[in-house]
Amino acid sequence: MDPKHRWLTAIWPRVRPWLPPPPATVLELGCGSLGGFVPALRADGYEAIGADPHAPDGPEYRRVEFERAELPSDADAVVASLSLHHVADPGEVLDRVAGVLRPEGRVVVVEWDWESFDEPTARWGFDRLDHATEDRGWLHGAHERWVASGQPWERYLRDWATGHGLHGAGTLLAALDQRFEPEVSERGAYLFPELPGATEDDERRAIEAGLIRAVRVDYVGRLRAAR
Numbered sequence: 001m002d003p004k005h006r007w008l009t010a011i012w013p014r015v016r017p018w019l020p021p022p023p024a025t026v027l028e029l030g031c032g033s034l035g036g037f038v039p040a041l042r043a044d045g046y047e048a049i050g051a052d053p054h055a056p057d058g059p060e061y062r063r064v065e066f067e068r069a070e071l072p073s074d075a076d077a078v079v080a081s082l083s084l085h086h087v088a089d090p091g092e093v094l095d096r097v098a099g100v101l102r103p104e105g106r107v108v109v110v111e112w113d114w115e116s117f118d119e120p121t122a123r124w125g126f127d128r129l130d131h132a133t134e135d136r137g138w139l140h141g142a143h144e145r146w147v148a149s150g151q152p153w154e155r156y157l158r159d160w161a162t163g164h165g166l167h168g169a170g171t172l173l174a175a176l177d178q179r180f181e182p183e184v185s186e187r188g189a190y191l192f193p194e195l196p197g198a199t200e201d202d203e204r205r206a207i208e209a210g211l212i213r214a215v216r217v218d219y220v221g222r223l224r225a226a227r
């Protein structure tokens with residue numbers, strides 16, 4: 001299995017418990033070219049729609065930004081995995097998320113906190129990459145670009161992230177908290193799907209030992225009553 005499929009397979013069990021039982025309408029913000037969780041949602045009996053300019057072909061996808069997509073306005077849940085840090089305007093996108101949810105609806109977000117991705121954490125991951133594999137994920141790319149840059153890690157990462165217009169987790173969590181009442185806001189292991197030789201438990205143990213940072217962010221929230 002390649003790293004993108006490993007990510008989706010590892011994260012789906014984190015998302016699934018926060019959804020109402022099927023049938024229910026679940027929208028995915030930034031489902032990606034693999035369709036994200038949409039295939040798993042539909043297999044479980046959900047009415048699922050994924051919106052992403054790079055979505056696959058098919059009636060269950062909208063190949064456009066979430067904030068511009070034609071979507072039902074009474075969704076039971078919106079899920080977003082690693083997409084919010086890419087959007088142009090988080091406030092605009094989260095207003096649209098709030099607008100498509102029914103009053104009891106939930107947002108389920110999985111993100112990464114690139115601002116906490118310090119050198120020990122990066123090196124822990126780089127040391128566990130399989131450099132011989134053909135299934136090269138984003139961590140391989142980060143390693144190659146960093147080495148080629150000749151820069152200290154922190155400077156390389158900040159230049160790369162800001163150059164790509166990526167939002168930090170602090171910005172995203174503040175924007176989420178303005179619109180949603182958090183039920184979950186916690187950190188977890190993020191690198192292991194990129195590392196065939198390391199498990200989530202390996203990464204969790206390194207986090208608990210204080211060797212590396214927990215750079216995955218899990219957030220679940222309900223619409224604030226006042227909105």
Ligand SMILES: C[S@@+](CC[C@H](N)C(=O)[O-])C[C@H]1O[C@@H](n2cnc3c(N)ncnc32)[C@H](O)[C@@H]1O
Binds near residue numbers: 007053
């Ligand atoms: C890193 S990929 C994540 C894909 C998938 N959700 C996953 O977890 O593997 C980020 C995706 O967000 C999409 N994206 C960025 N801005 C978006 C927006 N405003 N609306 C919908 N998708 C967006 C990108 O096209 C890209 O496919």
